[in-house]
Amino acid sequence: MPPHGATVSGGATHFRVRSPRATALWLCLGDARIAMQRDGDDWLASVAGDLTGQAYGYRAEGQWRPEAGLWFDPAKLLVDPYAITLDRRFVQHPDLARFGADTADIVPRALVAGPLPVVPHAPPRFTPGDLIYEINVRGFSMLHPDVPAHQRGTVAALAHPAVIAHLQKIGVGAVELMPITAWIDERHLPPLGLRNAWGYNPVAMMALDPGLCPGGVAELRNTVAALHAAGIGVILDLVFNHTGESDVHGGVLSLRGLDNEAYAHAPDGRLINDSGCGNTLDFANPAVRALTLDALRHFARHCGVDGFRFDLAPVLARGPGFAADAPIFAEIAADPWLNDRVLIAEPWDIGPGGYQLGRFPPGWLEWNDRFRDDVRRFWRGDATLGQLATRLAGSSDIFGPTCRSVNFLAAHDGFTLADTVAYAGRHNHANGEDNRDGHHENWSWNHGVEGPSADPAITAARAADLRALLATLFASTGTIMLTAGDEFGRSQRGNNNAYAQDNDLTWIDWAGGDRALEDHVASLAAARAARRAYANRFPEPGQWRRPDGAPMTVADWEAADGDALSYTPEDAAAGTLHIARHQRHLGWR
Known part of the structure; x- marks a missing residue:
């Protein structure tokens, strides 16, 4: 029995797609429609010859009763959920959601991929405690002066020698690529x-977006190989919590028209919206887990990636509620291609009990927003020394004796690091939502002027804050993460939800970067590498000292005006870490 998707073997091309409640299903090859044969919940067709490169899609017949979860409309061309390659990008169009409107000229077609080479299985090129560098693939290189024009904005740009040299300069252990699978813009x-600039609205879970990765699987595989040769791992940020088919007003593009039971529904039939995007994939459904596992295996086997970051990861364990022993976690752990990959959870969604920081299985790393918030609050002036030390020491109050924290100060979602010390409030008017979108509380501060300032005292204070914040990150226990451009002061002009800004607001300004700050980050990376043994070791309480050398007391830890302390490792040769809030200093000496 052939696997799901389109496969070439035995002198023929075989197609298999799941659609349990369809009454008929057709394979569309060019202008031809080939009736498929039911096999349980699946439908099959075989066509003589090797059809590698041939475009195809599906049409499904059945009931159109959206209120009952049935969205069958044979006028809709449907994308194979197992598509590996698409002939073009997805685009929004009202006909996608209109019953009876033919979408053959709107929806991309999958391309038969043919046999793909398998990358030899190897340990990840990443060790917990290393620096993860989060990259928006398009925005990262659109303005890079050394990347050839035809490569700008693509995955291939990441293999350019100038890019690799920069990654090595600042000590990157792995790049984390924001979504590069095929997505569609939100309807509004x-x-x-505006256009979606982040990619967190996928339709095809395995197909690389033709705009970001025009060379398909080979382009990603070759880029991974080039980064590996430089000692840098590759982590893919993947979205399995929802799809771009959205709420009941969304389009019929793929799963909705084939197997709408892939989405979670309330007892009254309404779509569950734990993702905040209108729909949520149902991980209680074995077919959803199978698609997810097959997608992960595809990127590990055929592209050689080192790991995965899971957007809104509690959704993986819902059905009906979060559980650390949910089936998907055990299935990943049992899979020989996946059980040694780097696994990173964004440990929150908007559903009931959606904040699950510290509750993912052993071996999973987790984005730690408590680190971000407490470190920002400390340098802003309203967190205690005890709160700072807890975050520096790996957040053992959350993770216990095994440090699984991914410490970060800024990410794609929220203020950039430079904007954190230059804006007290969000400035998201360009998003067209009257500045209502994005986080309201950012624990940011502006030194008395909102936005850019020519006042030397203000610019100096902001520069000192950035250095103190970055020093805190690089001195912390756990894996650390830096978003691309924050190492040289990138700004989004106060926009803390720039998902719809595919323009110079999010494109990194390489020419205008603060090179002194970049050099400072490089020196912090070198200092961290020299003390690698402490990256995943919790400091002992007795090693923390007041400025006068006496041990810290409970009152010292909790004092609202606490200003300074030091930490000396057991190996005194490593030096002592000194922290002085009012002097904007954190460093080893």
Whole structure:
């Protein structure tokens, strides 16, 4: 029995797609429609010859009763959920959601991929405690002066020698690529003249977006190989919590028209919206878990990636509620291609009990927003020394004796690091939502002026804050993460939800970067590497000292005006870490 998707073997090309409640299903090859044969919950067709490169899609017949979860409309061309390659990008169009409107000229077609080479299985090129560098693939290189014009904005740009040299300079252990699988813009964006710039709205879970990765699987595989040769791992940020088919007003593009039971529904039939995007994939459904596992295996086997970051990861364990022993976790742990990959959870969603920081299985790393918030609050002036030390020491109050924290100060979602010390409030008017979108509380501060300032005292204070914040990150126990461009002061002009800004607001300004700050980050990376043994070791309480050398007391830890302390490792040759809030200093000496 052939696997799901399109496969070439035995002198024929075989197609298999799941659609349990369809009454008929057709394979569309060019202008031809080939009736498929039911095999349980699946439908099969075989066509003589090697059809590698041939475009195809599906049409499904059945009931159109959206209120009952049935969205069958044979006028809709449907993308194979197991597509590996698409002939073009997804675009929004009202006909996607109109019953009876033919979408053959709107929806991309999958391309038969043919046999793909298997990358030899190897340990990840990443060790917990290393620096993860989060990259928006398009925005990262659109303005890079050394990347050839035809490569800018693509995965291939990451293999350019100038890019690799920069990654090595600042000590990157692995790049984490924001979504590069094929996505569609949210419905409200095209009328506003905006486009999704982040990719967190996928339709095809395995197909690389043709705009970001025009060379397909080979482009990603070759880029991974080039980064590996430089000692840098590759982590893919993947979205398995929802799809771009959205809520009941969304389009019929793939799963909705084939197997709408892939989405979680309440007892009254309404779509569950634990993702905040209108729909949520149902991980109580074995077919959803199978698609997820097959997608992960595909990127590990055929592209050689080192690991995965899971957006809104509690959704993986819902059905009906979060559980650390959910089936998907055990299935990943039992899979020989996946059980040694780097696994990173964004440990929150908007559903009931959605905040699950510290509750993922052993071996999983987790984004730690408590680190971000407490470190920002400390340098802003409203967190205690005890709170700072707890975050520096690996957040053992959350993770216990095994440090699984991914410490970060800024990410794609929220203020950039430079904007954190230059804006007290969000400035998201360009998103077309009257500045209502994005986080309201950012624990940011502006030194008395909102946005850019020519006042030397203000610019100096902001520069000192950035250095103190970055020093805190690089001195912390746990894995650390830096978002691309924050090492040289990138700004989004106060926009803390720039998902719809595919323009110079999010494109990194390489020419205008603060090179002194970049050099400072490089020196912090070198200092961290020299003390590698402490990256995943919790400091002992007795090694923390007051400025006068006496041990810290409970009152010292909790004092609202506490200003300074030091930490000396057991190996005194490593030096002592000194912290002085009012002097904007954190460093080893």
